[in-house]
Amino acid sequence: MNIYLNGKATDIPDGLTISGLVAQRKLNPETIIVEHNYNLVKKEHWDGIVLKENDRVEILRFVEGG
Amino acid sequence: MEDVLEIGGRQITNRLFLGTGKFASNRLIPEAVRAAGVQVVTVALRRVDMEFEQENIAAYIPEDCIMMPNTSGARNAQEAVRIARLARAAGCGNWVKIEVISDNRYLLPDNYETIKATEILAGEGFVVLPYMSPDLMVAKKLVEAGAAAVMPLGAPIGSNRGLKTRELVRILIEEIPLPIIVDAGLGRPSEAAEAMEMGAAAVLVNTAIATAGDPVAMARAFSLAVAAGRLAYLAGPGESVEYARASSPLTGFLRD
Numbered sequence: 191m192n193i194y195l196n197g198k199a200t201d202i203p204d205g206l207t208i209s210g211l212v213a214q215r216k217l218n219p220e221t222i223i224v225e226h227n228y229n230l231v232k233k234e235h236w237d238g239i240v241l242k243e244n245d246r247v248e249i250l251r252f253v254e255g256g
Numbered sequence: 257m258e259d260v261l262e263i264g265g266r267q268i269t270n271r272l273f274l275g276t277g278k279f280a281s282n283r284l285i286p287e288a289v290r291a292a293g294v295q296v297v298t299v300a301l302r303r304v305d306m307e308f309e310q311e312n313i314a315a316y317i318p319e320d321c322i323m324m325p326n327t328s329g330a331r332n333a334q335e336a337v338r339i340a341r342l343a344r345a346a347g348c349g350n351w352v353k354i355e356v357i358s359d360n361r362y363l364l365p366d367n368y369e370t371i372k373a374t375e376i377l378a379g380e381g382f383v384v385l386p387y388m389s390p391d392l393m394v395a396k397k398l399v400e401a402g403a404a405a406v407m408p409l410g411a412p413i414g415s416n417r418g419l420k421t422r423e424l425v426r427i428l429i430e431e432i433p434l435p436i437i438v439d440a441g442l443g444r445p446s447e448a449a450e451a452m453e454m455g456a457a458a459v460l461v462n463t464a465i466a467t468a469g470d471p472v473a474m475a476r477a478f479s480l481a482v483a484a485g486r487l488a489y490l491a492g493p494g495e496s497v498e499y500a501r502a503s504s505p506l507t508g509f510l511r512d
């Protein structure tokens with residue numbers, strides 16, 4: 191199944207949740223921010239969201255900047 | 257009495273704000289913060305790079321600092337608003353530095369989009385500090401839009417060229433009833449001191465510190481210069497005149 195992860199077409203297994211995606215990418219949940227179809231999703235809701243075809247997921251983090 | 261800068265209900269005694277970009281190692285950031293006694297630190301928000309492990313910048317910012325996310329990367333008001341909302345929802349507090357830039361050569365801010373973003377975010381309860389090209393009418397509109405401070409540039413971002421906008425910044429300080437924070441372009445502590453002597457409420461420095469030979473020592477140097485400039489402003493500099501005026505008495509010479 192295809193989703194757009196940080197703007198890039200990405201193939202993921204069916205039934206993957208946001209938590210599953212974060213784990214698959216080996217990301218530390220404490221340091222990232224997840225936006226799903228332009229809505230910010232709090233960590234406690236990651237388990238409950240099963241990704242669907244063509245969903246847009248942005249995974250962001252704070253970085254250095256002036 | 258302590259000289260306090262109040263912004264968004266927070267009391268700030270150190271008027272040097274520090275940007276966290278371009279340090280050779282993130283480990284230098286907390287050292288620079290401590291050496292300079294900095295209380296306000298900026299960060300940015302970016303997409304995670306899936307290919308490379310990246311460090312969490314927040315881990316390098318002492319907890320008692322105000323972490324102010326910028327909206328760098330935003331090319332219009334709408335994008336700036338989106339970034340600010342994400343940053344706040346991520347637990348980054350409610351301060352935001354609005355930075356809307358679509359000019360890639362000089363990185364000059366889009367004042368018009370900045371006003372729009374300021375109005376929306378101030379209406380949502382953000383403490384909004386807009387980065388802007390110094391212009392009196394724009395600054396007045398930022399006041400109306402609910403900005404908490406106004407941040408004119410001294411010179412293009414990262415240029416270390418100093419207070420090139422001196423005269424325009426001076427006018428903002430004189431006319432705008434909000435703290436004026438000189439952001440961008442200051443390259444030397446003497447230039448930060450000059451901005452403070454003119455009555456700037458604070459300065460935001462990044463490149464000049466991060467790219468110095470010894471960034472931690474330079475952070476301290478800027479902090480001292482900012483404090484000295486502030487003290488000089490409060491002390492009230494004497495007048496400047498064209499010709500000499502003797503400092504020693506002009507009577508009682510040992511002659512005749």
